[in-house]
Structure formats: C-alpha cells, structure tokens
Amino acid sequence: MYRRVVAAPLRTRALVQARPSPALLFSNAYRPAASALPLARVTIPARAVHARAISFGAIPRMMARAFRIPAYGAAVGAGGVGYANYKFESVRTKTAELFGELQDTVSSAYNTTADTLSSAYDATSSTLSSALDTTSSTISSLGKSASDGINGAAAEAQSRADAFRQGTQEWWDAFTTQFVKNEQSGSGSSGDEDGHSGRGPEEPQNNGGGEEAAAVAVAAAVGAKLEDDRAADPFSDGSGPEHQLLQLTRKLIEIRTVLLSIDQSDALKLPSIVVIGSQSSGKSSVLEAIVGHEFLPKGDNMVTRRPIELTLIHTPVNKASSQPSEYGVFPDMPHLGKVTNFSQIQKTLTDLNLSVPAELCVTDEPIHLQIHSPNVPDLTLIDLPGYVQIASMDQPENLRESIANLCEKYIREPNIILAVCAADVDLANSPALRASRRVDPLGNRTIGVVTKMDLVTPQQGAQIIRGEKYPLHLGYVGVVCKVPPKAGGVFSSIRGDSNTTITSQVMKREEEFFGGENARVFGTRDRRGKRLLTGTDTLRRRLMDVLETSMASNLHGITNAVQLELEEANYQFKVQYNDRRITSESYVAETTDALKARFKDYTAQFTKPAVRSKLTNLLEDKVMDILEQLYWTDARAAELTTLGDDRKLATEEDLDSYWRYKLETASSLLTKSGVGRDSTNMVADGLRGLIDSIAQGEPFTFHPEATDRIVDFSHAILRQRMGLTADQVENSIKPFKYEVEIEEREWARGRDRADAKFSEEVKLCDAKLGEIRNRLGGSRRLNGLIKHVSDLEKWEEKRKNKPAPVEGEETTEDPAPVLDAYRYSPAQIIDGRHALLLSNRLALLKMRQQAIRSKRCRVGPDQAAFCPEVFLSVVAEKLAYTSTMFINIELLEQFFYQFPREIDSRILYDLDRDEIKKFALENPKIRQHLELQDRKDKLEQVMRSLQSLANLQQADAPSGDRRRKDGLFAKFM
Ligand SMILES: Nc1nc2c(ncn2[C@@H]2O[C@H](COP(=O)(O)OP(=O)(O)OP(=O)(O)O)[C@@H](O)[C@H]2O)c(=O)[nH]1
Numbered sequence: 001m002y003r004r005v006v007a008a009p010l011r012t013r014a015l016v017q018a019r020p021s022p023a024l025l026f027s028n029a030y031r032p033a034a035s036a037l038p039l040a041r042v043t044i045p046a047r048a049v050h051a052r053a054i055s056f057g058a059i060p061r062m063m064a065r066a067f068r069i070p071a072y073g074a075a076v077g078a079g080g081v082g083y084a085n086y087k088f089e090s091v092r093t094k095t096a097e098l099f100g101e102l103q104d105t106v107s108s109a110y111n112t113t114a115d116t117l118s119s120a121y122d123a124t125s126s127t128l129s130s131a132l133d134t135t136s137s138t139i140s141s142l143g144k145s146a147s148d149g150i151n152g153a154a155a156e157a158q159s160r161a162d163a164f165r166q167g168t169q170e171w172w173d174a175f176t177t178q179f180v181k182n183e184q185s186g187s188g189s190s191g192d193e194d195g196h197s198g199r200g201p202e203e204p205q206n207n208g209g210g211e212e213a214a215a216v217a218v219a220a221a222v223g224a225k226l227e228d229d230r231a232a233d234p235f236s237d238g239s240g241p242e243h244q245l246l247q248l249t250r251k252l253i254e255i256r257t258v259l260l261s262i263d264q265s266d267a268l269k270l271p272s273i274v275v276i277g278s279q280s281s282g283k284s285s286v287l288e289a290i291v292g293h294e295f296l297p298k299g300d301n302m303v304t305r306r307p308i309e310l311t312l313i314h315t316p317v318n319k320a321s322s323q324p325s326e327y328g329v330f331p332d333m334p335h336l337g338k339v340t341n342f343s344q345i346q347k348t349l350t351d352l353n354l355s356v357p358a359e360l361c362v363t364d365e366p367i368h369l370q371i372h373s374p375n376v377p378d379l380t381l382i383d384l385p386g387y388v389q390i391a392s393m394d395q396p397e398n399l400r401e402s403i404a405n406l407c408e409k410y411i412r413e414p415n416i417i418l419a420v421c422a423a424d425v426d427l428a429n430s431p432a433l434r435a436s437r438r439v440d441p442l443g444n445r446t447i448g449v450v451t452k453m454d455l456v457t458p459q460q461g462a463q464i465i466r467g468e469k470y471p472l473h474l475g476y477v478g479v480v481c482k483v484p485p486k487a488g489g490v491f492s493s494i495r496g497d498s499n500t501t502i503t504s505q506v507m508k509r510e511e512e513f514f515g516g517e518n519a520r521v522f523g524t525r526d527r528r529g530k531r532l533l534t535g536t537d538t539l540r541r542r543l544m545d546v547l548e549t550s551m552a553s554n555l556h557g558i559t560n561a562v563q564l565e566l567e568e569a570n571y572q573f574k575v576q577y578n579d580r581r582i583t584s585e586s587y588v589a590e591t592t593d594a595l596k597a598r599f600k601d602y603t604a605q606f607t608k609p610a611v612r613s614k615l616t617n618l619l620e621d622k623v624m625d626i627l628e629q630l631y632w633t634d635a636r637a638a639e640l641t642t643l644g645d646d647r648k649l650a651t652e653e654d655l656d657s658y659w660r661y662k663l664e665t666a667s668s669l670l671t672k673s674g675v676g677r678d679s680t681n682m683v684a685d686g687l688r689g690l691i692d693s694i695a696q697g698e699p700f701t702f703h704p705e706a707t708d709r710i711v712d713f714s715h716a717i718l719r720q721r722m723g724l725t726a727d728q729v730e731n732s733i734k735p736f737k738y739e740v741e742i743e744e745r746e747w748a749r750g751r752d753r754a755d756a757k758f759s760e761e762v763k764l765c766d767a768k769l770g771e772i773r774n775r776l777g778g779s780r781r782l783n784g785l786i787k788h789v790s791d792l793e794k795w796e797e798k799r800k801n802k803p804a805p806v807e808g809e810e811t812t813e814d815p816a817p818v819l820d821a822y823r824y825s826p827a828q829i830i831d832g833r834h835a836l837l838l839s840n841r842l843a844l845l846k847m848r849q850q851a852i853r854s855k856r857c858r859v860g861p862d863q864a865a866f867c868p869e870v871f872l873s874v875v876a877e878k879l880a881y882t883s884t885m886f887i888n889i890e891l892l893e894q895f896f897y898q899f900p901r902e903i904d905s906r907i908l909y910d911l912d913r914d915e916i917k918k919f920a921l922e923n924p925k926i927r928q929h930l931e932l933q934d935r936k937d938k939l940e941q942v943m944r945s946l947q948s949l950a951n952l953q954q955a956d957a958p959s960g961d962r963r964r965k966d967g968l969f970a971k972f973m
Helices: 010-017 022-026 036-042 046-056 058-067 078-141 144-160 162-185 210-232 241-262 283-291 342-354 399-410 431-439 458-466 502-514 516-522 536-577 584-606 608-632 637-645 657-671 675-696 704-732 744-776 779-801 819-823 826-853 855-859 868-909 913-922 924-955 957-964
Strands: 273-277 308-314 327-329 367-373 379-383 416-422 446-451 476-478
Touching: 241 308, 241 379, 241 536, 241 924, 273 283, 273 399, 273 431, 273 536, 283 308, 283 379, 283 416, 283 446, 283 502, 283 536, 342 367, 379 536, 399 431, 416 431, 416 536, 431 446, 446 458, 446 536, 458 476, 458 516, 476 536, 502 516, 502 536, 536 924, 584 608, 584 675, 584 868, 584 913, 608 637, 608 657, 608 675, 608 744, 608 826, 608 868, 637 826, 637 855, 657 868, 675 704, 675 868, 704 868, 744 779, 744 826, 744 868, 779 826, 826 855, 826 868, 913 924
Parallel strands: 273 379, 273 416, 308 367, 416 446, 446 476
Antiparallel strands: 308 379, 327 367
C-alpha cells in the first residue's frame, strides 16, 4: 500500500543490466564463472553501502507480502520443489504487475544487495563453484520442460517491462546466494509472514521442473531475509511501508493518550482493544504472549478488579544507549519511574487491584500502564476482569452484574473487542461472545480469540476457528498460549532467562502445534476462502492492522470533534484570561514576590522609634508595678509627699535614708528585671504576629502547607536569634545596674512622661470605679458599699490582731457589722472590695501626681529620692533606647535579611516540579486557568498531530486510498 521511490545510481543500473536474465540462468546453457562474481562486486562504489540501511530490508518483505511465498519453501527437496512449482505460477503473474512499482526500489537496493552478496561470495568463494555445479546439475535433472516453462515465464515478464529484468537480476543475485547457502546447509525456514505453515492440502504436490527450483530459490531468499528482518526487529522501524503504517498507529496511540488526558467524553475517544472473556479463559496468557513477559496479576482470589489500560510502545533497540530498552511505566505513579523488572510490575498491578476492597470486588477506575519494548507492537489494550458465572460466598452478590456492566462500558464503540474463548468450552456458553453480539451483532469490530487449542483435537479446533457457528466479520484466531513447563514442572518464563521471552516460547510451541502433521488441518480455508488464522504472531499482526484501520476510520470524526473543542477552549481562554498564559512556576514566583513585598510593607512597623516607643511602654508598665510594690503599698507613702513639700529639705541627701534605699531598690528592680529577655520577646512576638497575619492572607489561605512552612521557618529564624539578642541587650544595659547618669533634659522628659502615665492610670482607675458604680446603681450605693467593706475589713483586722485568749478567761466577740450584710450580695461585696482598693489607689495616684508636678520634682535629678516616679521613668527610657539599638542589630536586621531569602529557598527553590504544580493547583482560580490552558494546548497538539497524519496519508495516497475506499476493515474481507 505504500510506495517508495529511490533513484538508482547510473553505475549500479548499468551493472544490473549486465546480469543475465533469470530464464538464461535457469537453463543449462548458463554456467557462471565462479571467479567473475566476486570480481564484479569489487566494482560497486563504497557509498552504495549506505543504501542498505534504507532499502535492503524492504525488498524481501514487500516481495513476501506480494507473493505470499513461504519461507519454509527454501527447504531443498522434492516436497519443497513441488510447492515452489505451484507458487511460481503466481509469482510469474503477480511479479509482472508489481515489478513496475518495485523497479526503482529494487534498483536502488541493488547496490546494497550486491554489496552483501559480495561479502557472502567472498566468504564462500572456495565452495561457490562446486555449489553452482550442484545447482546446475539439480536444475538439469529436473527436466527440460521445466526449463522451457521458466523461459516462457521470464519472457512474459520481460515483455511487460524492461525494468522487470533489472529487478529480476537483483532477485537472481539474492537467489543464487541463498540457493547456494541452502544447498550447503540443506535447511530452510518455514511459514509465511502471517505465521501460517503454508502446507495446506489444496496445494499442488508437483515434484518436478525448473519452475519449482526457481520458486524455491526466490522463496528461500525472500523468506530468509524476512526471517532475518524479523529477528532483528519484529516491528521494524526501518523505512518502507510498514514503517509508515507503524508511524500512523503510533501517532494515533499518542493522540489517544493525549485525548484521554483531556477528558473521558466519548466524543474525544480513539479506539482501543478491549480484552473480555470468562475467568480462566486465557486472557492474561494471550496478553502476556503478546508482551513477552509474565506481568499480569495471578491468583485465585479474583485479582483483576480494575481495568488495566495497557499501552504497548514499540521502542527500537539502541545498543549504544545505556537506558533500558524494555520497561514499564505507570503514568499515574511517576515516582516509580521506569520499572525494568516485570515481576515488580506484576506486584504493583496486584497491589493496585487488591486495593479495591473485597466487598466491592470490581471498580471501573482504570490502572494505566505503558510497556516500552523492542518486542512489542504499538497497541492499546484494556484487560478487564473475567466474567464469572456465580459469585462465591465471600464475594458480593451482584459481582456478576458489576463485571458485566464494567465490560459493557468498555466494549462500546469505537473500541475493538477481543473476545477470548477457550476451545474446550462450547462457544455457545461464551459470555464474551454473547456480550459482543449485543453491541456488535455482525462482528465488525470483534476478533474472536480461541485459546487452549491444544485441549481439543485439531479438527475440532479448526472447526471452531472457521467460525461457522458464530460468524464474526473479523474472524477467529486460534492460539496456544500456555508456556511450556520446564523440566521439574515449573513454567518457564522470562525470569532468569534473558534470551527467551514468553512470546518466543509460545511461538515455538504454536509452530509445533499448528505445523507438522496438523498443518493439513489448519492450512485449510474457511467458507469465504480465507486461510484459518492461527498463532500469537498472527494475532499480534492482526491486532495492529485492525487497530490501525479502526483508528484511521475514526480520524475524521475525531478531527471534527477536536476542532470544535479547540475553538471553544480558545474562546474561553480569550474571554476569561485575555489570552494570558501562566505556568505553575510563574504562579509560585509571583506569589513569593507578593509575599516578600507584603513583608516589606509590614516591616515599617518595626522602625527604631516604633520599637523604642513600644519598649518604653513595656518598661513603664514595669515601673508602675515596682511603684506599687515599693511605694503605694507602703504605709509611709503619704509621708514622702509631705517630705517633698518640706522646704527645709534642700536635696535628697537631707532625706531619711529609708527613702534613698527605697529608690536604689526600685532602680535595681527595674534594671535587673530581665529587660534583655522581655524586650527581645516583645519584639519577636511582634514579628511572629506579623508573619502570621501575612501568611494567612490570600492567596496563602489556599496553601496551608506553604503557610505552615513559612511560619515554621520564620519561627526557626527567631528562635535562633533570640537567645543571642537577649544576651546582647542584657550586656548593653549592664552599666545602668550600677549607675544612672541623668541630664536635666532627660529629667524633664521623664517628669512629663511620669505625669502622663499617672494621668493614664488615674483614668483607668476612674473607669473601673465607674463600671462598679454603674453595676451598683449610683454613687450613693457605691459609697455605702465601700463604707461597708471598709468596716468589714477593719473588723477583720481587729480580730486578727486581738491577743490569744488566756485559758479559763471568758472571751467576748465584737459583733461583726452584720447590719448591712443583707443589703449586699457576695458579688457586690467583691465589687466593694475592688472599689475600696481603686478609691485608695486613686487617692494615692492623685497625691503622687501632685508631687510629680510639684516644684521639687521640677528641680532636677538630685531630687530623685523625692520623685521616684520621675527617676524610674528616666531609667526606663534609657533602658528602652539601649535595648532598641541592640535588638535592631541582632534581631530585626537579621530577620529582615534572612526571611526573604528563606522564602526563596524554602518555597521557590525547595519545591520540585510536582510540588510546584500541586502548589499552583491548590488555588482554585489558578487551577481553572491552568486547566483551560492545558486543555487548549493539548487540543492544539492533537490538531497538529492529526494534521501531520493527514499529510502522511496524503503522501501515501495511491495505495492508502485504494484500501480506504473499500471501507472499514476492507482489507480483512
Ligand atoms: N492448555 C492450555 N492452557 C492454557 C492456555 N492458555 C492459558 N492456559 C491456562 O489457563 C489458565 C487460565 O489462564 P489465564 O491466562 O490466567 O486466564 P485468564 O482469563 O486471564 O484468567 P482470569 O484472570 O482469572 O480471568 C492458566 O492455568 C493457563 O496456564 C492454552 O492455550 N492451553
């Protein structure tokens, strides 16, 4: 169906024309000089070697296809010669038609062939002469009539085209080489390219004549080369029509995979081959024979529970590459990578199947597996759970129905059905055939595979695959897929035997079974005159052909559907995203940039004045605590205010040492209160709050894991810096623990701040008192309650201070102020106690505020003992100032430097491709954007592939059209 045109070099053509015609060669008259041949080869230009890779393999294959010449025919002997005679007639007629097409190819291939033959002749030069003599005498003994026949056939061919002669010359060269070889070895191969033995009873058994010899020779040359080619690469990737066919199938399989990843709608589906059959009918054995490895789950406990979508990808052997040429890939589990061990593939498949709970038993969630191998054809196959007759006790009741529904879903159009039936079970009972008939009554897309042919007699087997009882348009193929047991009863398999695949073992066994004596039975034809199809190899090739044809016939519909989907996707992309393309990577980069920018904005809260002010507030709160602890609770507190008003006391030196020590204690309490730790904690808490707030805003609400990461690493930075910072701060304020020098200006500022702080405190107390007042219902009630609580406390005090009673003396108890007890609830009593405290505190605060505002406190730092509030406020400010400097250097600057870098390294660079993708898809808006973009891209990719397929078909138009115009599956009619 494909034609290649290769221009032959002039010198080569001349050489071809110098060869004798086949007619002459078959006659007794021709006696080639043994020495002349090698001499002739020497003249072939070296560059012609290059042509071998392109065209040498194509000739025998095409010839074999065209002539259907059995390679086995090469066996020299009377039987073989008889068969050759029969074939030669068809050779003679078909060659004339085909040589027109083949001429150019053959001519160009001449260089290569001649080159090959040259070396072959060199190697056999010593025996060539005698071999040719033997040949000639054999031909001679076959009779003159045969010779005439040959001459006639050749003359007819010669009259049809000059080119035919040139091509024939080529074939003669091939023939002579092979013939000599066969003469020497006395052996030949058997079977045609479809795997048939080609030894059917209808074939003539004529044993004599030169025609037979010619046919034997051509068949031998073609067959041997075909076998050579197959051995090198059974699904050749070389040039030539088969290559194009494979390209077409492969491209369609690629397209199918992309389409499946876009969506599962039926409109965008290219066909696949679905394997159905009852349990133990041999489905797995057939698939494994096709793949060449034992890799499917095995076991009694219904181990196939999910559809296994198998994509076989033919990969040519690349000896130079260190990469494995044979491996499996689970696309849904990329972390597994290339699995080269097929036992591992089997284990993974078993685990994936058994992950379906026993109570469910089957599910329609498929497992995807790709197998790359030089030994597999490009195919897509779906293995389904086997039909069961009745569910066992531990299986769900509706199992039969579930499996049937699952198969029903997969055998819908456009899929091709591979209905597997065992030969030893009546086809009438085959659930696979029954299911396929429902959806494909004519069997237009059903291939029957009859397994276990060895379990019935050849006659019965042949009868089944004739398909007369249950006809299928695509027919039946009989196979024997059980791998022969090794000595010791163990099935031989690929494991531990790298040179033998299951395929070769199965093929060997099938060759024995369908060949030999059984060849008479299986070599017959069915009612439509078609050969019975037998053997796994035939099945493989048939599947390739059917899949390719089916896919190609779906091409038009798919192209239209893809075009429509693409237009819609383009429109949506324009409308929704204004054609703006994004990637997961760009989204991550944008997000981290935004995070850094937001972080920078927020850091404005951490300027030095801002931190200083916060620290000052912290320390002033401490000051208030110290004042309360040392002064406000001191019974002599009022005394200090009075002393301050005493004009006789000029400086604090004139003051009672009690107040001077008190001031020192207060100063010490403040400077030794853990300022380093507290101030560092305060700033670090501020930073934590900042990070929490920016990491929780959009878009991080969609990325909980990333948020946790940010929080974790920012906290880690802080933890790392905090100890050091606290120590540094503590060291820096150490001098203030011994001496505090105060300037006038500082004192004045401290006084103002102390005054303000007291005002604040007064306000707070007022507010609290106001709350209690409101709760009680007015000032009168508040005052009454305060008085009552005060009396109560006095009574309690008195009672506490009362001396212990002397034994024997009568004791008298002062009555508690119970009168008002019934007027207040316990909660009000508690409020009353608070109110009493607050009013006392208010009185004190107001008194001390007066002191702070007094003339004395305005004088300056030498009056510090009179005005501890002002002094402590100044110290607090100094501590805050110094602490801020060191916190800024040791903590803030470090954090501001490290945090953005950590964002880059922990989010931007630390994520691998999958994590980046996962991150982007977490954001629903981005996911929609990416999904639409991905869909559009894939549809465009599919459109491009479809376009290139159209080009491929156009390039192949003459033969391709011929086949297509006959309609779907025309080649199998
Ligand atoms: N004699 C003979 N036995 C075969 C042949 N093909 C398969 N078997 C045997 O039949 C049994 C079932 O074969 P499988 O390939 O596991 O059948 P299956 O349809 O995949 O079975 P389930 O996965 O259980 O549905 C195995 O013991 C095979 O060895 C054959 O051509 N001849």
